Amino acid sequence: MNIIEFADKDQLGREAAAMIARTIEAKPHAVLGLATGGTPVDTYRELIRLHQSKQLSLKQTKTVNLDEYVGLDSDHENSYMTYMKRHLFDHIDIPKDQYYLPNGNASNLDLECLRYEQLIQDLGGIDLQLLGIGQNGHIGFNEPGTPFTSRTHVVQLDENTRQTNARYFSSIDEVPTYAITMGIESILSSKKILLLASGKSKAKVIQYLEKAEIHPDFPASALKLHQDVTVFIDREAGSLR
Ligand code: F6R
Numbered sequence: 314m315n316i317i318e319f320a321d322k323d324q325l326g327r328e329a330a331a332m333i334a335r336t337i338e339a340k341p342h343a344v345l346g347l348a349t350g351g352t353p354v355d356t357y358r359e360l361i362r363l364h365q366s367k368q369l370s371l372k373q374t375k376t377v378n379l380d381e382y383v384g385l386d387s388d389h390e391n392s393y394m395t396y397m398k399r400h401l402f403d404h405i406d407i408p409k410d411q412y413y414l415p416n417g418n419a420s421n422l423d424l425e426c427l428r429y430e431q432l433i434q435d436l437g438g439i440d441l442q443l444l445g446i447g448q449n450g451h452i453g454f455n456e457p458g459t460p461f462t463s464r465t466h467v468v469q470l471d472e473n474t475r476q477t478n479a480r481y482f483s484s485i486d487e488v489p490t491y492a493i494t495m496g497i498e499s500i501l502s503s504k505k506i507l508l509l510a511s512g513k514s515k516a517k518v519i520q521y522l523e524k525a526e527i528h529p530d531f532p533a534s535a536l537k538l539h540q541d542v543t544v545f546i547d548r549e550a551g552s553l554r
Pocket of ligand 1: 347348349350351352353379380444445446447451452453454
């Protein structure tokens with residue numbers, strides 16, 4: 314695991330976007346694994362800038378997202394589909410049928426998980442997976458205790474995770490209780506992984522990640538089993554190292 318520290322979150326976003334752009338330049342039909350949340354917003358903004366200044370095209374690229382809430386329509390203002398359109402897809406040239414998220418409104422959620430897992434395989438696997446990290450070490454919505462052998466599955470969200478995500482909803486009661494997430498093994502099957510962490514609120518988890526033994530109680534420690542993981546942090550997230 315290679316940890317690289319940047320001055321601030323703007324630089325982190327530019328560098329993360331540059332790594333994604335290099336991946337697409339080398340392989341225009343690459344499959345990107347994408348994340349939502351606060352952390353990748355700057356990365357997506359920079360990707361949009363690169364596209365608008367004609368330095369990057371995602372016309373041939375396909376994307377699969379890590380997760381989606383259960384029970385929200387895909388056009389709900391807080392669905393991850395809406396997030397992805399708002400922060401990236403609506404501003405770049407990726408065709409509408411080349412980006413995928415799990416369908417959290419499927420009538421049979423277990424079948425939906427199998428379908429999503431199969432889809433990733435049919436696309437040829439993920440070339441570069443972008444990740445954030447929760448303060449409890451979650452990756453995707455794989456909360457502490459999730460087996461490392463997990464594939465795409467339905468999860469009940471940790472109370473802390475619901476509280477943290479409540480900032481996007483008008484009240485905590487509106488935050489969904491369940492989500493579909495890629496599993497840890499699905500994530501580890503990606504060819505390359507880029508984890509981003511910025512801000513003081515991530516300093517403890519980054520300190521812990523560096524030292525942590527590999528154990529399901531700390532899901533991000535599974536990344537130590539992968540040979541090509543880069544972690545980009547800003548100075549604040551690195552302040553307790
Ligand atoms: C998002 C996801 C989550 C977030 C994590 C960090 O798709 O799967 O694991 O990456 O909760 O969220 P932020 O970036 O908001 O701190």
